[in-house]
Structures are given as structure tokens and as C-alpha cells.
Amino acid sequence: MEPSWSLHMLSEILSAFSTEDPDNLRNVLNRVAESVDAEVAAIFCAGQIDWCIGLSEADQKQLVQQAEQQPTDIPIRSGALHACWAPMGNRDMLFVGRLGERFDLEERALLRAMARSIELSIQMLRAVSSERQARKDAYQQATHDALTGLPNRRMVLDRLRSAIDHPVGDDSLVTAVLFIDIDRFKWINDAHGHAAGDQLLIHVSRILKEAVRHGDLVGRLSGDEFIVITRTSDRNAASELARRIIARIRQPLKVAGSELSHTVSIGISFAHPGDNPSSLLENADMAMYRAKALGRGRYASFHSSMRLQAQQRLSLEEALGHAVGNGEITTHLQPLFRLSDNTLSGFEALVRWQHPQLGLLLPGAFLEQAEDSGLIQDIDMTVFEAACSAIAQWQHIAGLEHLRLSSNLSARSLADPRVKERIKVILETTGIQPSNVYLEITETTLVEDIDSTVSTINALRDLNVRLAIDDFGTGYSSLLYLKRFPVGVLKIDRSFVNGLGMNPEDEVIATTILSLARALELEVVAEGVENQMQLERIRELGSDYGQGYLFGEPISIGDTERSFIAPRRPTAAVLTAP
């Protein structure tokens, strides 16, 4: 006895479902139609056709219009389509249409069973798809960074391990790791907010993806640290890639109306057989720090000597954290003399670190770490408070009432919205005359980050303190800013003073700065005056004040008291400049 062919067609429908095939339902409809020699099959969802085979668009529209009545005959261009409607759940419907013979009872029963099978299969398909999506999402979450969508540290390490252990293709190619760090990112976050920082991270990730070749890996390790893993024919190719990335990222980025100026520093390391992925990253990290030390916006390749430097830098960074709390950060003062009458007019406060093992450290040894770690703000205020306290006391001495103080304010401090309050408290508790306080900021800080610092600068104006522009002439100050902000002093950078009498260009620059200052009614301090000749020359050029070893090197507050203040107490003779 021949078995009923129709019952077995059900399993054909089920077998057509494949979770791998995006055209799943279209294939199922083909099989439904083929099994009963029908020309048309469609799935209706909420009265609209989701999938259809066999009908032109015009005929499909006609079918939709009649779907509600579920007619048994539908006229189309090719003739009368005999219809079979089979429900799929409450809302959906399987439609099958055939020219020629009508569907008999067995076929109708078969198609109803098929509709039920399709309904169940769709549910199963959705469940499987949803589980797959969940697995995919979990994998994505575990291996990719949520903000940029780039592979995260875990995936970077996996890929790096695979690249070292199983290099693919040309044996002459070497795996290179580029460790990319956004310079002063913490500052950008503080100054412009985390949303702006996030935008910058996304921007950098996009540029990196554009800069690399297909097959290279771009990842985000954490914070502002990115990684590129590439295969290069030689070391120069990796350097060229680094140069290209630096140049592209250097382009200003507009975020929330502000233009961010940013650079990246890049460290490069090259893999050797048997290397450990983590060590390779560390090497690239060390090279990156070397690039930063060279002046940011640069790249450097790893060399074994960097490991020792990195260890020293790390231990210094740890110790610096304790130094602020332990009172190891001390204030030194360097005298400032008025050139017209050779009298002491004030001091510049300078930071020193009295390291328990290494002795007295100059700022160059630790300021970069202080900037990177954010400790610079506490250091700025520590130095400022100690200097204010000393100067305020000395202002009580007859003849020293107008003793002025210059103290450095780093870019990060300037961008810190709390800085005004901290300065205000120090001014009030020490009792120093605010009008004699000059906060020194570098020309670069003033110009580059003008949008974020303008509110702090205006707040400082309210406190009646003034700004001194440090290292003037090395940047690109806008005259507008000099006029707009409470700038009282321009400091001629020591590099120009050094060249006086020897380098005509330095002479021209110094003369120009002085002319500019006179036009803007600003005072000028010449830094780095070390000999008599320089002194005579800056005096001739018309500088108001001089500062440098010729007048006195930076010394502790106690030594300053002994050397410069004690002689000026009422019983002592007046000290004059050399």
C-alpha cells in the first residue's frame, strides 16, 4: 500500500528551515508551492505580505486588498488563482495559490498542517536567533570596547599571541605593535567634560581604523590607550604608519562648539618568536613614554635601555604620590629686581622635591609624572600657599609692602573649576595682597585651551590677581587675548635673553616683545639674566624687571629670609642689585 504522500511533505517543510540561511522563509515558500504544484505562496503578517513567491508586485497589491475576505478565487493576469488560506497563529496566514485545479480536501489539510509547522518553526527560529544574538552580544561585550566598538585588551592579547605563535603568510614580515596614547587626555576630560573626551576617543578610533590596512588590528586597551597590530616588511614601514597616524590625529576636532587641539604619542615594539604578548605591549608602552618625554606628538621605537628608565619613572611616580602628603614638595623663591632702580621687587615661587633618597629634585625630574597623574594641581597649590604665606609676612616690613609674588599655574590647574575657590582661600588665610600676586601661565596654555580656561581666568580677575605670561615668544599668543585677559606681565623667555649680544634674531624678538608690551601697557620681566652684559642689554632695551642667577638663584624660603629679607628689616642696610 502506497503511503500518503502528503503527510511526508510536512517533514520537507521542516527540513527547509535552516538557521544559517537569511532567505529561510523564501525557501520554505518554494517548498510549499513545489509540494502541491502551486504557483504562488505567501506569508501574511497583520494583513501585509511578508514573503511571497510567484506574483509580480502589481498582483501582490491586488492580493493584499482582498486578503481580509480570504476569497477562494483571485483573478490575476494569468487567470484565476485558486486560493487556500491557512492560519499561522492569531495574526499570520499562509496563502497558497494555484492556476488550474482547485485544492482538494487532502491538500487543504496538508497546507493547514504546513502552516502550523511553519508557525512553530518560525518560533523556533526566533528563539534560536535570539539565543545566537545573545551569545554574539556576550562575546562582543567580552572582547570589544563598548564606546568605540574596538577589540579590547583581552582580544588584543589573543590576537597578538596568535600573531606571534602562528604568523600567517610571508615569513619576511614582522609583527609590529604601535602603542598610541592621547597626550594630556586627562586634562581634556577635566577641561571639556567626559562627553567631549568620549567624542575624542571615538574620533581617534575612527582615524586609526582608516589609517591601517585591511588585516591590521586596532584595539583600545583602556582609557586613552589604543593599540595597532600590523605586519610590516621593515621597521621603517611601522615608523611611517606612526607618522601618518600622528599627522592625521593632529587635525583639530570640533566638539560642542570648542576646538580641541590634541596630539598622540606612539611607542613601537617589534615581535620576535617566543615573545610574550604582555611584554610586547609593555615594551611599546615604554617606547610611548619615551616619545612623550621627547615632547609629545612623536613616536619612538623600543630599545632595551628604556626598561630601566621605565622602572625609574614608575618608582618616581609612586613616590611622588606620597611626597605631596609627606611635605616633601617644597617652595623655593627666586628674586625679581626692578631694573630702573635696582631694587628687589618680588619673588617667583618655584617647586622643588626634597626626595628622601635622591635629594633635592628640580621640576624637570618629576613634572611630567605630576601632570600625567593629576598631582600637579595639589603641587601648584602647595607651592603657592607656602609662597603666599611667606610673602604676606614680609609685606608687613616697611619698604616691602608691595613685594610681589609670581607663582606658576599649570594648564591642568587652570582648567580645574575648583581652582578659583582654592586660590581665594589661600589669599584670605595668608593675608597677601591679591594685587601683588601674579599667576604665571605659559603662552601655549593660554592659546591652546582658551575655551576651557576663559572662565577660570575671568574668575581670577574677580579675585584681583593678575596673570604673567611665561616663556613669552615661544608660542603664538593672540594680541586679543593679551588685551582681553587680566595680563599684567610678559616674561621674555630665557632662550632669547641668552642670545642677546650674540644672536641678532634674539635681539629682534626681545625688542619686539618689549615694544608690544609698551603698546599694551604691560610690564616685562627678562628671565635667565646671568651676566652683566645681558643685564646692560635688557636695561637698554627697556625691560622693567630682571630675573636670573645674576640676581640670585632659587633658594628655600628660609634662605630667602636670611639672604634677602633680613637685611631689609628696619635695622639692616638696603640691599641693591649687582
Added chain:
Amino acid sequence: MGTESWVKVGASTQTSTTEALDEALAGLQTPAAPKLVVALVAPHFDLPTIAEGLHQALPTTQVIGCTTSGEIAPDGAVAQALVLWALGGDAINVTTGSGQGDDLGLRRAATEAAHCLDQLDQRANTVLMMLSDGLCGDQMEVVRGAYDVAAIDVPLVGGCAGDYLAMRRTRQIHGRRVMSQSVVAAAISSNRPLGIGVSHGWTPVSEPMLVTGSKGNLLSSLEDKPALDVYLNFFNPPEAVRTDQAAFATFAATHPIGIRRRDKIEMRHITGFNPQTRELITVAEVPQGALAFLTEGDFSSVLDAAAQSCQSALAGLNGEEPVGLFLFDCVSRRAVFTEDRVHEETDLISSHCGQVPMAGFYTYGEICRTKGAGGFHNQTLVTLAIG
């Protein structure tokens, strides 16, 4: 409104490609530039030279073509030949298309090729002719992909390109391009009637069996038993057939599998077997859940089918005389006839149709969808009659 249509055929068995092309072109003797030329090419010819030569000779004519496993010319079956079938006349409109695929992308390739219908200025009767790579995946997908565009109104005819049973590579021509693993198509529309016939002549010899395991073109089990074992146990062929792939292929050419559809049996050609998995390898899918038969044919039944296919195609012309025929004839039917008597099939067709220009080729599978949504066949003769 144009009323004239004509078909011309040129053929050559010259071994040199350029000489064969020149001779075939000279044999066409068309009254005007053809609208379409279908090039049926034995695989040894240089196809790029043929495609370029046709373009140079007939720059305004649409060209499709493919390699074959034997050609049919007006005088009957030929071998190692180049045959050109030219269609023209003011009643005819033609557009052509192609799609590049692989064994996973056949459906998409067929859909791309079939989109030539979008540019066709359709007249009273339209047919989509398709030539596909028969060694590339499940050919049911070609029909499904073309049907996505052609839909219910446009019948499909066609065949799978061959390589004289070397089973290594077939090629297709579209314009000046020569491709592999592709589908090429010509949409033909005419103010005059077009007729299509299909018939095979194979008879079930086994009880119907449930296909309990199949995927793509691998048939793994019938009634839950390994398909190869069921097949060999039933026919009990000579020992060589059980172990040697070539001997098996020759035997299977005359012992295909039939799939029961509602009112017909659709044939599936078996191309080989896997001795480890005990699977049968077919040209197109034998759907899981379907009822299958083991079939046999003999000389007369297969010959009768040729007459039937031809008569059906002529019936579609509504009493008008044909101006030409195109035949898609399965290569395994040629094996049934044997080389000595293969001419009897075309003689029979000529006796039904008169001396109209006729061409065609021996295929690795035939396409004919005139009703229903399916339409891939094996061991079958599909006839397109041009009215």
C-alpha cells in the same frame, strides 16, 4: 506591430575555433541581424575567441551560450561541434543577463540573470531561457532564483551546460564575457506564439519510498536505509558498478530516481556515490519527505517521450506553424539511444515538425517551469517551439 519571426541555424564540426566560427556564421544566412544568438559549443573550442568573434560579426545581436555534452544541429545529433541558433524578426524582442555565483550563490546568480526581464519590452508571449553551470550546486536553486523575478507570468526553459561527461568544468557566454559557475539568461518576447514541451519516458520500477534523509544534492537515506545500498540492492548491477565511479555513472544514466509530484514524476539524474557515507550524489535535490521511485527506461519509451515533448511544444503554438525549435536534451538520454541510433530522436522530431531549423544541446539537467513553482528536471527533453 511586428509579425515576422525567424530562426536560422549554423553549425560546424571544424576543429579550429576560427574556422568553425566562420563556417557556422556563414551557415546562418539570416535575412537581417538576429535579435539573439545562442552559441552551443563543444568544450575544446576557445570560448573567448567565439564570444569576441560573434560580437565582431554581429555587434547588435544579444549573445548567450555555453559548453555542452553534445550538440544538436538541423541534421541531427553531432559531436565536438559549434552550433549557432539565431532568432530574429520584427515580432521578437530580446534582452539578456547573467549572474556570477558559486555552489552557495546559485539562487542569487539566477535572480541577477533573470533581471534582464526588467528591461524587456514585453509582447504577447514571453519566455526566459536559462543556461547554467550544471556542475555547481543544487540546480533547483536556479529555478527558484529565476522564479523570484519571472513569477507566474513568464515560463522558464533552459539547460545545464556540460563538458562531455568530464565533470570538471563548464563555461557560459554572455556577450563578450566567458564565465564559469554562472547563470546566463535570454528573455524572449514575441507577438507570435511560443510553445513549450517536456517529457522523459522513464517508468517507476520500485515501490514508492520515503526520502528520509537528504540535503542539497546528497541523498543519504531512503526508508531510513542508506540510499546507495537501497539502490544497488534493488538493481543488483554488475560488480564493477558497485565499486567503480565511472561504471556506476554509466549505469545510473539509465536508472534515474523519480520524485513524485502531485500529477507527475520529476526525474533526478544520479552522478555518483560516496562509498564511505553510502550516499547518492544527484544533480539536484531529492527533497527530504518526498516519495521517490527507482526508474528504468528503454529505447522506445525514451524515444516516445521525444515525440511527446515535441507535440506539447507544437500544441502551444495554437495551430500556427513553427519557425524553429530549440531542444534541451539530457545527456543520459543520449546514452540510452547509443551513438548508432541517436539520430532517431531528431528524425522523429523532424517528422513531427517538418523541416524547421532546429538546434539544441545535450545537458546536465533541464529547466522547464510552465506550471507550479518548481521545474528542474533530469533525463528529460524540453522543447521550445518558436511560432
